[in-house]
Amino acid sequence: MKLPETQVAVLEAASADDPTPVEQIAEETGEQVQAVAGAAFELEEKGLLAVTERIDAELVLTQEGEQYAFEGLPEHSLWVGALSGGADEEPIELGKAIGPAGLQGEQVDIALSNFARKGMGDIDSGTVAVDPEFDPDSDPEHALLERLSEEEGVDPAETDDDRVDALERRGLVEVEESTVREVTLTDEGVTAMMEGVEVAETVGQVTPELLTSGEWEDVEFAEYNVQADAETVHGGKPHALREMSERVKDVLVGMGFEEMQGPHVDADFYINDCLFMPQDHPARNHWDRFALEEPAQMDRENLPPDLVDRVEAAHRDGVGPDGEGYHSPWDEDFARALALRGHTTNLSVRHLAGLAEGDIDPPQRYFSIEKAYRNDTLDATHLLEFFQIEGWVMAEDLSVRDLMGTFTEFYEQFGITDIQFKPHYNPYTEPSFELFGRHPETDELIEIGNSGIFRPEMLEPLGVEADVMAWGLALERLFMLATGAEDIRDVHGTLVDLDFLRNEEVVY
Numbered sequence: 001m002k003l004p005e006t007q008v009a010v011l012e013a014a015s016a017d018d019p020t021p022v023e024q025i026a027e028e029t030g031e032q033v034q035a036v037a038g039a040a041f042e043l044e045e046k047g048l049l050a051v052t053e054r055i056d057a058e059l060v061l062t063q064e065g066e067q068y069a070f071e072g073l074p075e076h077s078l079w080v081g082a083l084s085g086g087a088d089e090e091p092i093e094l095g096k097a098i099g100p101a102g103l104q105g106e107q108v109d110i111a112l113s114n115f116a117r118k119g120m121g122d123i124d125s126g127t128v129a130v131d132p133e134f135d136p137d138s139d140p141e142h143a144l145l146e147r148l149s150e151e152e153g154v155d156p157a158e159t160d161d162d163r164v165d166a167l168e169r170r171g172l173v174e175v176e177e178s179t180v181r182e183v184t185l186t187d188e189g190v191t192a193m194m195e196g197v198e199v200a201e202t203v204g205q206v207t208p209e210l211l212t213s214g215e216w217e218d219v220e221f222a223e224y225n226v227q228a229d230a231e232t233v234h235g236g237k238p239h240a241l242r243e244m245s246e247r248v249k250d251v252l253v254g255m256g257f258e259e260m261q262g263p264h265v266d267a268d269f270y271i272n273d274c275l276f277m278p279q280d281h282p283a284r285n286h287w288d289r290f291a292l293e294e295p296a297q298m299d300r301e302n303l304p305p306d307l308v309d310r311v312e313a314a315h316r317d318g319v320g321p322d323g324e325g326y327h328s329p330w331d332e333d334f335a336r337a338l339a340l341r342g343h344t345t346n347l348s349v350r351h352l353a354g355l356a357e358g359d360i361d362p363p364q365r366y367f368s369i370e371k372a373y374r375n376d377t378l379d380a381t382h383l384l385e386f387f388q389i390e391g392w393v394m395a396e397d398l399s400v401r402d403l404m405g406t407f408t409e410f411y412e413q414f415g416i417t418d419i420q421f422k423p424h425y426n427p428y429t430e431p432s433f434e435l436f437g438r439h440p441e442t443d444e445l446i447e448i449g450n451s452g453i454f455r456p457e458m459l460e461p462l463g464v465e466a467d468v469m470a471w472g473l474a475l476e477r478l479f480m481l482a483t484g485a486e487d488i489r490d491v492h493g494t495l496v497d498l499d500f501l502r503n504e505e506v507v508y
């Protein structure tokens, strides 16, 4: 019997007794997996080979599991932290163990409950004592995480059940199923092999030489299998969030808005003081802002002196005849401190001030879609940097209805019709509203933005006479509502889910 080369190779590599995975044959023959699968199907059609499929289960680490395989389990970190504080001698305050352990946010609770469960020591009314005999290296959960980080193809059925259960419940491991295609020689196949199978010379392509020599009449052409699996080719494409941002721009431009741009690093004067944020406001000294070390301050000559005077007066005494300021000190040096902007409202301030200087008449509408930076704890809905959809409208006699109407119109463009408003407080707006939208998958209300009508204490120093309503909306949250994405870290950051990004069709 004469067969194409790949088919002969597959027949030779297959066995009549043990089903052989297609991948293994590809490895042994040096052929592509797709080519082997194609050949196998052709041999199946000729009755020489049987192709079967089975589901293979493999135990793998989740992202969190990978993190703990690398850093150690949180309860181990707690144990080490407590031990370094002397908790093997006598109980120490929990805080003194958690700090050195480097635990943050929900990891603290995870550490505490597992520490107790594994009897690694005692936790009692805010203190911790450790059992010095406990050996993290012999903790079976740790051993399994380590093994999974080193070994592929671990069969869940052959792994200690309790341990797998415990780690599955903690969301650190999961069972991944895949389809394995296997081939076995049929009786006919065995007979054919015994009688002898030869490689038929086949030609894959017609060449000018074949045509001119007339040889084409005698050769056998390779058959194409148009049903064979082909390798998936992922072309480049714009990032889903970028597409979303472009779409938001289109919508806002369609609503009559112009785009504004400005510095990522700015003086607190523009980020906070011009927004009537008191200098002793906790957020201004708090660890959640990224301050610049070098240079630490904006040069004095870069702040307009008149504006500085007017902002200082508003802070001290308020505006208008009955104004109430903060009656607390205001320090220009403090206002010159440089930081990564925690919101893009510094851009609104700069544009309002610039426009007022040129005596521009209302109505005016501006927006930006730019990064803002906050030292938040990373989780499914928070990143250290995010895109804020900043916007404002300057007009005579604006009311809350105008604000709500604008949001309703805007979100409708993305199919989001169920928006809720919650009264809020911002030093620079009155009234102020937080916006919430319902997540299509989890049905939970998530915060999507913050808004309000700028106060006279903010507008007067900038020289703006009309009303201004304004907002900051999170692009990522809009993305989550519009696409159903549940974890923002799948979309951007360092742990993105490439499959999600490749396959997500961003259609709004």
Ligand SMILES: N[C@@H](Cc1ccccc1)C(=O)O
Binding pocket: 342, 343, 344, 345, 426, 429, 449, 450, 451, 452, 470, 471, 472, 473
């Ligand atoms: N700066 C606000 C958003 C906002 C902008 C303008 C007016 C009101 C609110 C924030 O980051 O949350």
